[in-house]
Amino acid sequence: MNIFETKIICKTFQGLEQVLAEELQTLNAQNIQVIKRAVVCDYNLELLYRCNLELRTCLKVLVPVFEFESNSPEDLYNFASRISWEDFFNIDQSFAIDFTIQSEYFKHSQFASLKLKDAICDRFRNLHKGKRPDVNTEKPDILFNLHIYRNQVTVSLDSSGTSLHQRGNRIEQTIAPINEVLAAGLVLLSKWDKQSHFIDAMCGSGTIVLEAASMAINKAPNLDRTYFCFKHWKNYDKSLYNDICTELEQKITKFPYKIIGSDNSKKSIFTTQTNVKKAGYNSIIEVRESSIQKVIPPMGKGTLIINPPYGERMQTHEIDRLYKQIGTAFKEHFTGYTCGIISSDIEALKNIGLKPFKKYALINGKLDCIFNLYEMYEGSKRKPKTTNQDTSPNE
Ligand SMILES: C[S@@+](CC[C@H](N)C(=O)[O-])C[C@H]1O[C@@H](n2cnc3c(N)ncnc32)[C@H](O)[C@@H]1O
Structure with missing residues (x-):
């Protein structure tokens, strides 16, 4: 079923779902729903851009485009072959597939994502005399997210690309940096x-x-980022x-x-x-x-x-x-x-x-x-010292 432009899924770390939901509220998102490691809300294009630029506790912003049931890689391929992928991107654009799979029907996650990739490439080959779009796993133009839970398959467009923790200005790291x-x-x-x-x-x-x-x-956390x-x-x-x-x-x-x-x-x-x-x-x-x-x-x-x-x-x-x-x-x-x-x-x-x-x-x-x-309430052992004892804000 094509469900394009209905929902936005904002992914985060376990434990930060509620904070992310509060951030989405400040962006006036509608029908906010907290799920495990993500928060879902209604789609609109302006909100999609704002989520990528403004959310501090969001890792990825996904837009689900297809949902269907499948219980084998072959079945997944057959279903995906009938999808008009050319509606989403052109043959001269690169693509990649990210996947999260928890299913007894898809024991080899990589294989399921390969089947989806084959279906997309074969669709283009049929339309373009044997030519297909390139796969670029580093910085693709179009990134699909394949999510399978049991026999429930969801294909989403990943609007962010790389994880949003990459703010666009961080360069050096020491041991054990926090995300x-x-x-x-x-x-x-x-x-x-x-x-x-x-x-x-x-x-x-x-x-x-x-x-x-x-x-x-x-300052919006991803205002300096250029890749989305x-x-x-x-x-x-x-x-x-x-x-x-x-x-x-x-x-x-x-x-x-x-x-x-x-x-x-x-x-x-x-x-x-x-x-x-x-x-x-x-x-x-x-x-x-x-x-x-x-x-x-x-x-x-x-x-x-x-x-x-x-x-x-x-x-x-x-x-x-x-x-x-x-x-x-x-x-x-x-x-x-x-x-x-x-x-x-x-x-x-x-x-x-x-x-x-x-x-x-x-x-x-x-x-x-x-x-x-x-x-740390008043009444602890702290004594005034002469250095750095500012009581007022900086001018
Ligand atoms: C896990 S790292 C912090 C990582 C940091 N949050 C980041 O994102 O890069 C712990 C830091 O504590 C510092 N550290 C260890 N003992 C310290 C002490 N007694 N006083 C001040 N810093 C200390 C280490 O030098 C190290 O940089």
């Missing part, structure tokens, strides 16, 4: 009000502070897309508080500085070399989020000691702050020695993680 979509999710889950300071005191390559900075200045597959679709409305980009540019504001990225590794500091420069955030993000034990944040309200080492590369006693030091730093230096920590190390997290007011189950890469949020 941009997850980083943005952490900042949104922390409910940082953007009317106060923000710190990542274990910033690595700076992903979390970069995401926080784009939120602080109200929807630009190669037959219904691409360039003037609509340009108008949205112009509007988003005009919405960028100044941020009068501090965003600080610090780390005790020289290499991480260099990497963060490089990334901050590349993103054009020199005037927004301050980068400091410091251990978390010594970080003295600006006075007043703020939010700290850290993604510390999880212990795969450290001995248990070392990781316990590090997490104890983190807990002490929260208590001694972060009065007035909301402190967030993501870790897969449930045992090590107990060493923080504080009761979280919120806990979220998330996935970082392949690791099940907990994101704990602590409210």
